[in-house]
Amino acid sequence: MSGIVLAQSDSTTKSVKPKAKTAAASKGTATKTAAKTSVRAAPPKRYVQFAPTPQRYQEIQQALADKGFFVGPIDGNWGPGSVESLKRFQRDQGLDEDGKIGSQSLIHLGLGPQRAASVTVEPVAPAAPNAPEPPR
Secondary structure, X not given: OOOEEEEEXXXXXXXXXXXXXXXXXXXXXXXXXXXXXXXXXXXXXXXXXXXXXXXXXXXXXXXXXXXXXOOOOOOOOOOHHHHHHHHHHHHHHOOOOOOOOOHHHHHHHOOOOOOOOOOOOOOOOOOOOOOOOOOO
């Protein structure tokens, strides 16, 4: 007799046979429906590149002017003269001559890409050799 032991008292043991599962019990409940849900992979993250600010355009124009490529007012307005100056600079540096302000152009101008948040790291003075440890 197979079953589950419920309780044991004195010298008698009661056992109960498990109930057979009904069709509804084996599938959950009668009110639940089997709905297929498709799982899709998350779309890749897209990074948005914002247009430079007028101040950043001024920095780029100044750098181009300092290197002899930009002639005109350094006013932060990025017009056809600025694009042509950048193309000449790119050609001179062996970069893709597309007139776009890319990271390589900025690096060659000495400006590098600007980040929204920058971290300042201050150097730590090395400890003196054979210096005694401070008391705790």
